[in-house]
Amino acid sequence: MKITGWRSLKTLHYWHRPIGDVNGTVTSGITEVPLLVLETDEGVSGIAPGGHADMARIFPALEGQDPRAVTALYDRMQDWVFKSGHAGSVFGAIGVADMALWDLKAKLADQPLWRLLGARDRFxxxxxxxLDYPLELDELLALHTRYAECGFTAFKLKGGLDVEQDLERLLAVREVYCRNTAEPAVMIDVNESMSxxxxxxxxxxLESALDLSWIEEPVRRWDATGHALIRQQTRCAVATGENLTGIEQYAPLLREQAVDILQSGMCWGITHFLRVANLAHAFSLSVSPVGYNTNPVAHAAAAIPNHLSCEVQDLTFPVGLRVDQRIEDGGIILGDAPGLGISIDEAAISQLKNEGSWTQPQGPHVRPRDAGQRLSLRNLAYEKPFRNR
Incomplete structure (x- = not known):
């Protein structure tokens, strides 16, 4: 069996609300979702969601290879670009190709990926x-009421510009989850916006008024010393790692004892997540994958001993995708469809207009000028930051 080619498709995800964080927002609530289809000479294809703009650069490492050699091919893709490095968008393409390879391998075994990876439980x-920073309080409560109806007992909000506003929102949303548990787990993500x-x-x-479970990405992703200081001087856990593009980039955080929960972006693939999980396990740390469309890395999370909790960013899936999983009982229930359980209705996505706005300049990928440089914890200059940037 050999890999013979690849195709790119694109669908849209309708969030039906503005989304974003302190770095910016997508007011339309419509985002692009790239899809990779990895083809073989036996007619079986691997499907994976995620950005893969550099796929043409790494595909020569896969062409003609047996797709079942997934981890060897993962390293081969990294070797293919070793001179210039495997970070950034190249790492994204490697990660999406890796997910497509795992999808293929499990399909060939006629098993869902979670079972192929050795999980005992599909939950x-x-x-x-x-991704709720731009929502007004009533919109925020309505959103999390829907999550609470799905049995969740833990939640995370976006924040970082106004501590009093963030505290008000955390306390209000916490009450929503008290219907499911007396002690909801409360997390805050400030997206690298602070010193x-x-x-x-x-x-x-925040801790003067509530029991905070973790703060996520408080400082820049590479600032091991800063993360260590925060971990030492606060009660809550420190979670970080979603934007690290390579297993080697976790070493400073571990060396400085700067992190409690290692995170990995789902868009970086299955093999990367498994390696991060093994690394964390060696240091008696938990891991938590950061959410992405269709929750593909949940299959790997089911199969490791130190998984804590998987981020669920929405209760619906992109247009034209059928995903064999349910979001119930405070988590993800994976199905029995082979592979990642993703099927594509190409006719449906071919009818979509190009109206996604994830990559527009006002989106959540532009760092504000004053990030990490404010003297006050309450930024009164913004009633609703970055909506009209």
Missing amino acids: VPGYASG AKQAVRYVHR
């Missing part, structure tokens, strides 16, 4: 997370 514990000292002050203010 993956999760937490509710809505270390600012983050310590910020967490102390």
Whole structure:
């Protein structure tokens, strides 16, 4: 069996609400979802969601190879670009190709990926997370009421510009989840927007009013010293790692004892997540995959001993995708369809207009000028930050 080619498709995800974080928002609530279809000479294809703009660069490492040699091919793709490095968008393409390879391998075995990877249980514990920074309080409560109806007992909000507003929102949403548990797990994600000292002050203010489970990405992703300071001077856990593009980039965080929960972006693939999980396990740390459309890495999360909770960013799936999983009982229930359980209705997505806005300049990928440089924890300059940037 050999890999013979690949195709790119694109669908859209309708969030039906503005989404984003302190770095910017997508007010339309419509985002592009790239899809990779990896083809073989036996007519079986691997499907994976995620950005893969550099696929043409790494495909020569896969062409003519047996797709069942997944981990060897993962390293072969990294070797293919070793001179310039495997970070950034190249790492994204490697990760999406890796997911397509795992999808192929499980399809050839006629098994769902979670079972092929050795999981005993199809249920993956999760937490509710809505990329919800631009929502007004009533919209935020309505969103998390829907999550609570799905049995969730843990949630994460976006914040970082106004500590008093963030505290008000955390306390209000916490009450929503009290219908399911007396002690909901409460997390906050500030998306690398703070300095270390600012983050310590910020967490102390939140912890004066509630039991905070973790703060996520308080400082820049590579700042091991800053993460260590925050971890030492606050009660809550520190979670980070979703934007690290390579297993080697976790070493400074571990060396400085700077992290409690290692994270991995789902868009970086199955093999990367499994390696991060093994690395974390060696240091007695938990791992938590960061959400993405169709929750593909949930299959791997089901199969490791140190998985804590999987981020669930929405309760629906992109247009034209059928995904064999259910979001119930506070987590993801994976199905029995072979592979990742994703099927594509190409006729449906071919009818879509190009109206996604994830990559527009006002989207959540542009770092604000004053990030990490504010003296106050309450930014009164913005009633609703970045909506009209």
